Amino acid sequence: MHRRRSSVCALALLALQVPAFALAQEPVQLADVDFESETENDGAEDDLPQVRWVSSPLEGAQEIPPEAEQSAVPRYDLERIVVIGNRKTQRHVILRYIEVSPGETFQASDPRLETARYRLLASGLFHDVDLSLARGSKRGKAILTVRVDERNTILVRQIVAGFSELTPYGSLDIGDHSFFGTKVDVSTAAVFSKKQYGYRLRLSDNHFLRSDFGLHIEGLYSHARDFFGHESVCVETCPAPESPAGYDNFAVMRYDRAGLRLGSSYALPAGAFLHLTHRIEEVSAHMPPAASHVSFGETRPIVFGHLQPGHSIVSSLTLGIVRDTRDNIWLPSTGNRTALDVEVATELIGSNYEFSKFTLSHDEHFPLGRKHSLKLGLFAGLIMGDAPFFDQFFVGDFSAFVPSRVLDLNFSHLQPNLLKTAVQEMRYEDLSASISLEYSIPLYRGHGFFYGINAYFGLGAFMLASRDHLRTETDRYKGFRAVPMDLTVDLGVRVDTRIGPIVFNLANLFRLIPAVGDRTAQE
Amino acid sequence: MTRYAIASVLLAALCLGAPSLQADTPPTRKIELTRMDERLFATLDFRDIIDGPLQKKLTSGLPTRIVVQVNLEGHNKNKPLSYWVRSVSIVYDLWEEVFVVTVEDDQGQRRAQVKTSGEAVTLACRVERSAVAQIGELPGGVYRLRVSVEVNPVSKEMVENIRRWLARPSGGGEVSHGSFFGSFVGIFVDRRIGQADRSSTFVSQWFRVGGQ
Numbered sequence: 001m002h003r004r005r006s007s008v009c010a011l012a013l014l015a016l017q018v019p020a021f022a023l024a025q026e027p028v029q030l031a032d033v034d035f036e037s038e039t040e041n042d043g044a045e046d047d048l049p050q051v052r053w054v055s056s057p058l059e060g061a062q063e064i065p066p067e068a069e070q071s072a073v074p075r076y077d078l079e080r081i082v083v084i085g086n087r088k089t090q091r092h093v094i095l096r097y098i099e100v101s102p103g104e105t106f107q108a109s110d111p112r113l114e115t116a117r118y119r120l121l122a123s124g125l126f127h128d129v130d131l132s133l134a135r136g137s138k139r140g141k142a143i144l145t146v147r148v149d150e151r152n153t154i155l156v157r158q159i160v161a162g163f164s165e166l167t168p169y170g171s172l173d174i175g176d177h178s179f180f181g182t183k184v185d186v187s188t189a190a191v192f193s194k195k196q197y198g199y200r201l202r203l204s205d206n207h208f209l210r211s212d213f214g215l216h217i218e219g220l221y222s223h224a225r226d227f228f229g230h231e232s233v234c235v236e237t238c239p240a241p242e243s244p245a246g247y248d249n250f251a252v253m254r255y256d257r258a259g260l261r262l263g264s265s266y267a268l269p270a271g272a273f274l275h276l277t278h279r280i281e282e283v284s285a286h287m288p289p290a291a292s293h294v295s296f297g298e299t300r301p302i303v304f305g306h307l308q309p310g311h312s313i314v315s316s317l318t319l320g321i322v323r324d325t326r327d328n329i330w331l332p333s334t335g336n337r338t339a340l341d342v343e344v345a346t347e348l349i350g351s352n353y354e355f356s357k358f359t360l361s362h363d364e365h366f367p368l369g370r371k372h373s374l375k376l377g378l379f380a381g382l383i384m385g386d387a388p389f390f391d392q393f394f395v396g397d398f399s400a401f402v403p404s405r406v407l408d409l410n411f412s413h414l415q416p417n418l419l420k421t422a423v424q425e426m427r428y429e430d431l432s433a434s435i436s437l438e439y440s441i442p443l444y445r446g447h448g449f450f451y452g453i454n455a456y457f458g459l460g461a462f463m464l465a466s467r468d469h470l471r472t473e474t475d476r477y478k479g480f481r482a483v484p485m486d487l488t489v490d491l492g493v494r495v496d497t498r499i500g501p502i503v504f505n506l507a508n509l510f511r512l513i514p515a516v517g518d519r520t521a522q523e
Numbered sequence: 524m525t526r527y528a529i530a531s532v533l534l535a536a537l538c539l540g541a542p543s544l545q546a547d548t549p550p551t552r553k554i555e556l557t558r559m560d561e562r563l564f565a566t567l568d569f570r571d572i573i574d575g576p577l578q579k580k581l582t583s584g585l586p587t588r589i590v591v592q593v594n595l596e597g598h599n600k601n602k603p604l605s606y607w608v609r610s611v612s613i614v615y616d617l618w619e620e621v622f623v624v625t626v627e628d629d630q631g632q633r634r635a636q637v638k639t640s641g642e643a644v645t646l647a648c649r650v651e652r653s654a655v656a657q658i659g660e661l662p663g664g665v666y667r668l669r670v671s672v673e674v675n676p677v678s679k680e681m682v683e684n685i686r687r688w689l690a691r692p693s694g695g696g697e698v699s700h701g702s703f704f705g706s707f708v709g710i711f712v713d714r715r716i717g718q719a720d721r722s723s724t725f726v727s728q729w730f731r732v733g734g735q
Contacts, residue, residue, distance in 0.1 A: 076617070113585060133584030
């Protein structure tokens with residue numbers, strides 16, 4: 001009985017494993033046919049047009065004389081270019097992508113015409129682009145018609161809504177990537193929480209003055225605060241008079257930032273881009289005159305993010321190079337992206353802060369069977385000197401369990417501690433490294449509103465440290481626990497849509513739930 | 524009991540996997556197949572790929588390219604055993620009012636002029652008794668042809684260029700937390716860009732070679 005059941009199972013398995021073969025018809029035996037002596041006309045060639053081949057079927061392409069080749073494909077003199085369908089986009093913006101000019105003689109198969117179509121499509125301004133030729137006013141002349149179907153260019157780019165253990169917060173980023181039809185990208189973003197807010201205005205032109213250089217300008221203003229101290233925090237007086245435990249949860253620093261960034265970019269061969277940016281900001285910081293906390297088992301003074309009290313200036317230059325060969329920006333399955341940035345702030349360009357910041361990141365995507373893919377992500381960062389805390393590496397940038405910063409504003413005082421290592425003492429630091437693996441499974445691919453849906457599972461490890469505490473063994477952190485590292489995991493779904501990408505992940509979901517715990521302090 | 528549990532799990536897993544296996548199998552079309560001098564000859568007809576909009580596009584004065592690839596594959600073999608390709612270009616001459624059809628395949632390049640778009644499509648989308656594979660050295664077994672047709676396929680170089688144009692906006696450094704130069708153009712580009720105007724894949728009926 002058991003054996004019979006096993007046989008049934010085995011048969012079922014076989015049937016499922018080879019569905020295509022099992023359902024196919026009986027293979028046919030090939031018939032031997034001598035075409036030369038075949039007399040029976042099966043009628044297959046009845047509807048073939050009677051044509052005279054210009055060159056012999058057996059003649060190689062390279063043997064066709066150049067003059068015959070040229071005469072075979074029509075050539076025209078371009079009389080003019082007509083643009084149809086551009087209600088908003090300015091005509092000169094469209095003509096910028098077309099490399100043939102009126103008066104020029106061109107072949108119908110000129111690759112510049114195909115290139116123009118794809119460049120226009122890649123501009124992001126149009127749903128569809130169609131090029132066609134029509135007769136000109138005289139024999140041999142042609143009119144090139146470019147018909148475009150414009151798409152909406154004003155779009156919401158990011159909406160963030162969340163709760164941290166301290167405050168609800170939200171942000172909105174909206175922009176027009178062809179401002180008044182000029183292909184200049186203008187966007188504005190705002191972020192709000194109970195006692196913090198920030199604004200950003202961006203302008204970006206990838207072809208400044210119709211050149212290959214891009215111009216990028218950004219203005220930023222924020223009225224913000226951040227939370228310092230690890231445990232047993234005392235602000236000004238110790239023990240804290242208003243706290244039953246005698247300690248505060250953290251010390252608050254208030255600060256305002258107003259700044260401008262001016263940058264340029266240039267496309268290099270092999271898909272690489274170079275960029276140079278100058279940033280200048282005025283920072284106004286207000287911090288308690290004295291505060292202490294217990295860190296690594298010892299009572300230490302709190303360093304308020306290297307900021308100078310009162311007014312100060314941050315001025316820096318950043319040079320970076322990026323190479324991106326991924327097959328898809330949002331749902332990549334193969335290729336890689338590498339970015340290297342070097343930022344230098346020095347007194348020579350008017351900065352009150354002297355530091356150098358180096359970051360190197362590399363993401364490699366490996367295609368697997370059944371269209372699954374695996375991403376290996378590597379990151380390393382080093383800051384030398386005293387960079388303001390908002391330029392340092394933040395724990396929320398690496399751990400899915402701490403809310404990320406939005407427009408540089410932080411809304412949480414949480415610390416990750418899955419491995420219970422010294423990383424729970426780290427927040428804004430100068431050394432960082434991470435490695436992550438992410439497995440993606442495509443759930444849907446289409447051409448409608450939804451382009452694709454991927455489910456993903458990510459697992460990573462990161463290290464975050466100050467140079468002083470890279471490996472400090474104390475009574476509290478011994479052995480491997482002295483190494484400030486932790487793990488992070490995430491699980492979610494990425495949806496690529498006509499209006500932009502949407503990410504639903506477990507970490508975001510957790511953050512939408514107001515934290516309930518022992519941290520009762522308010523921002 | 525344990526064996527039943529394992530078998531049930533395997534069965535369930537295979538049941539879940541089966542639909543996707545079937546979904547990967549393209550439709551079958553009956554193809555006229557004959558052999559002569561150890562070569563396999565096929566007659567293919569895929570004129571249906573040129574639908575209304577593409578028919579209209581034929582008179583645009585710009586080239587329409589149709590590429591057909593024929594692979595010989597054995598049962599349960601992932602790699603094609605042989606490969607045959609034919610590329611056809613149709614260009615309408617605005618002043619002569621003729622369609623110039625250029626065919627390139629293993630026989631070389633040849634060109635013809637026809638008066639109607641229907642004739643041009645027939646020349647481009649009918650492959651009449653062409654030798655698509657050498658089967659003399661094949662071991663006895665069951666085989667079939669896999670035919671892929673693309674209209675206006677995009678070259679690898681063009682795909683690379685498109686990727687470069689799309690990647691440009693994200694080429695900026697992250698001077699704050701978010702790409703400064705991120706003008707997000709890539710987000711709004713239709714993901715079909717870089718794909719052929721039309722594409723179709725079908726397989727022939729299974730046929731037996733040798734081992735009678």
